Amino acid sequence: MSGLTEQQIEQFHTEGYLLVDDLFDPATDLAPILAEYEGVLDTLANDLYAQGKIASTYRELPFSDRLIQIYEESGTVHPQYFDFSLPQNGVTHETPFWAGPAVFNTIRNPRLLDAIESLIGPEIYSNPVQHIRIKPPESKTFASLKDHEVAQVGATPWHQDQGVITEEADESDIITVWFPLRDASERHGCLAVAPRSHEEGLVPHCPAVRGNESGVGVHIRQHIIDGHEVVPMPMQAGSALFMTKETMHCSLRNTSDEVRISFDLRFNPIGQPTGRDAFPGFVARSKERPETELHDAEAWNALWVEARRALAEQDTPKFNRWDPNSPACA
Numbered sequence: 001m002s003g004l005t006e007q008q009i010e011q012f013h014t015e016g017y018l019l020v021d022d023l024f025d026p027a028t029d030l031a032p033i034l035a036e037y038e039g040v041l042d043t044l045a046n047d048l049y050a051q052g053k054i055a056s057t058y059r060e061l062p063f064s065d066r067l068i069q070i071y072e073e074s075g076t077v078h079p080q081y082f083d084f085s086l087p088q089n090g091v092t093h094e095t096p097f098w099a100g101p102a103v104f105n106t107i108r109n110p111r112l113l114d115a116i117e118s119l120i121g122p123e124i125y126s127n128p129v130q131h132i133r134i135k136p137p138e139s140k141t142f143a144s145l146k147d148h149e150v151a152q153v154g155a156t157p158w159h160q161d162q163g164v165i166t167e168e169a170d171e172s173d174i175i176t177v178w179f180p181l182r183d184a185s186e187r188h189g190c191l192a193v194a195p196r197s198h199e200e201g202l203v204p205h206c207p208a209v210r211g212n213e214s215g216v217g218v219h220i221r222q223h224i225i226d227g228h229e230v231v232p233m234p235m236q237a238g239s240a241l242f243m244t245k246e247t248m249h250c251s252l253r254n255t256s257d258e259v260r261i262s263f264d265l266r267f268n269p270i271g272q273p274t275g276r277d278a279f280p281g282f283v284a285r286s287k288e289r290p291e292t293e294l295h296d297a298e299a300w301n302a303l304w305v306e307a308r309r310a311l312a313e314q315d316t317p318k319f320n321r322w323d324p325n326s327p328a329c330a
């Protein structure tokens with residue numbers, strides 16, 4: 001195992017984050033993911049074309065331009081086609097998602113797991129709080145965007161990842177890793193972090209509605225962020241940012257004319273609650289019981305298909321703890 005240096009581990013614990021350059025090789029690690037998503041975009045384009053929502057499938061355009069064209073012309077965004085997760089409500093038997101082999105291989109990438117092992121040890125669970133985020137340029141307008149879709153377009157508001165999971169995982173040692181599939185500059189809406197904010201523990205979050213000062217989604221109010229140092233994290237394809245679950249972070253607006261495309265994954269020691277019980281995780285690495293590791297991409301996809309079936313047939317479980325009527329949100 002190569003893993004992180006002592007100095008990197010110390011920086012992670014002191015600052016609450018760690019940026020690692022060249023963790024991935026763009027040609028061998030990231031290109032297969034992008035190639036796989038070309039196929040997902042193809043499926044979306046064919047579906048929308050069949051429904052008469054777009055005039056062409058725009059097969060000839062490169063990924064970013066094609067996605068923007070399709071989103072604009074259909075008047076909305078379609079993040080659920082691409083995500084390797086499910087929505088927090090309204091799941092049906094037909095809810096699309098993508099849990100393909102290139103995504104699975106990325107979660108199991110040995111250099112990534114070596115870095116995670118340096119932080120939490122060799123018994124590693126892939127926590128199912130995970131996303132691909134494809135953010136279109138903010139200058140594009142989407143005529144029929146619904147409220148719950150607004151967060152998929154603009155900046156991500158300030159939050160701690162502990163703030164978006166359930167209380168049962170408060171003691172879990174969850175590590176977030178965020179990495180762009182293509183270079184993510186400030187213009188593209190890269191992340192920004194508040195160094196050492198993890199020392200403050202979990203702070204109050206508020207659920208937000210459209211038009212709120214901080215945008216949409218569970219967020220930390222601005223007066224709590226004020227007074228913190230804020231460091232933007234422009235990143236090149238291949239680099240990865242590790243954060244604790246208490247590290248305050250947000251993303252910037254995408255003022256470029258390209259999509260911003262990133263993965264965020266989470267890992268915790270095997271046996272600890274993930275904070276999203278309704279979604280399936282898996283053993284990514286186990287030194288003690290290697291036979292429990294999941295190596296089969298199709299089996300992983302099947303876990304998500306089964307989670308979707310169960311969610312479609314039951315009441316929506318609770319995904320977050322915050323009360324919009326609490327004094328902290330007044």
Ligand SMILES: O=C(O)CCC(=O)C(=O)O
Nearest residue numbers: 133156161176178251264
């Ligand atoms: O990519 C973003 O805009 C936000 C990502 C994030 O909050 C996370 O990965 O935890």
Ligand SMILES: [Fe+2]
Nearest residue numbers: 159160161249
């Ligand atoms: Fe986050």
